[in-house]
Amino acid sequence: MLDVNFIRQNQALVEKSTREKGYDVNISDLLDLDDKRKSLLQSVDELRRQRNEIASRMKGGKPSAELIAEGKAIKDQLAAKEPELSKIESELNTLLKSVPNIIFDDVPLGGEEANLEIKTWGEKKKSGVDHLDYAVSRGWVDFERGAKVAGAKFYYLKDGLALLENALLQFGIKKVTEHGFHFMTVPDMVSSRVLEGCGFNPRSSAQSDEYFIEGEDLAMIATAEMPLTGFHMDEIIDEKDLPLCYAGYSACFRKEAGTYGKYTRGLFRVHQFNKLEMYVFCLPEKSQEMHEQLLAIEEEILQDLGVPYHIISNAAGDLGAPAAKKYDIEYWSPVNQKYQEITSCSNCTDFQARSLNIRVRRQDGTVEVLHTLNGTAIPLARALVVMIENFAELDGKLHVPEVLRPYLGGVSEL
């Protein structure tokens, strides 16, 4: 969430950003509510002051009937005001949570159609192999039994694809640890506080994409970003320990309701997949630089694998609430003859960190909210799609990129 004082001082900017992102929040109402909160808080604080004063005058132990009566009167007044205050505070909080992060100046304005291509790499192939047909023909994937056991869009991987997934993961782990990230496994469920603090829609929202556990305050994670953000919540981190870079490996669960019409065939869009995710906690003034580094690592991975791609800078309407700026990398699908999303990385600035109370203590002792960023290292299921489309031969073998061979016993094809 944003800081209410920041909103007050930058009302026009926040309103513009909110509008560009396609959100509808009445900032004036929010500030009015904050005014109400402040004045009520002042009168409550004054009553509390009087209460404390009276209590301290009675420390001797002599029960003065007069003082007790005075104390009782204040108690009654407080009882009338305090519930009102907490009601306003919680309303204000709800409103604050609905304001999306402000966008950086260089973010293209508009919806998805305004996404800006900023780089292309590699040679687009003219044709490729449909990953699902290929994988089924080789007995490497089984959606039918997945559906039998868990429902549509669940699947089993077997033999070649399962091994290839493992090789991709090993390669990814090597990459990110070489770049200084701590490899981690994480809880696959998080509490609602973490979920919402990361900027995801709450259980009550119709747009929520998560699976929630009935009767418990838990959701299956949609990305390791969730438990990684929560890792440091309610902590104050010494400046000298930043940046903190983590790479979390986890299963990811997504309902993906309402995605018909988008590309959903086979492994491209499923309810459960594994992913290696990079996550960074850093100083505010370093986050833009870190964002470029995350993007560079994502590029490096695709280049090492030999996958053609382009980078887009996402337009305001395609950013989501927490991001101030986001890059998507889309690989070239030789099958569909278009670019399709493979990774993304976001600079969430202080948006998530403020919600989850993650701060830095500077050398000079001052404390402030730090910045967080996230980026996909390797989305395993989609990476398998990419591998088949680019490196399989129709009715033939799958050519294994050189960098993966060490993790497949040295073979050059599967």
Added chain:
RNA sequence: GGAAGCGUGGCCGAGUGGUUGAAGGCGCACGACUCGAAAUCGUGUAUGCAGCAAUGUAUCGGAGGUUCGAAUCCUCUCGCUUCCGCCA
């Protein structure tokens, strides 16, 4: 899942319901001493909110309650530890 115990500041650890935001220690920062360092001594050392500030207020896992007054009493809840049960 059942039972018991415990949850206090960066850490350890006090705390008969009434100046306790909280003793003491450790750690850390600065200063003194020193050629320098160690040791020693001195000073300082939580966070949020409101306020230009002085200052006020809140926070002793969390939420409620009792009371003129709660870290301290009660209820619920979460977490940790130990014992029992159970299972990979």
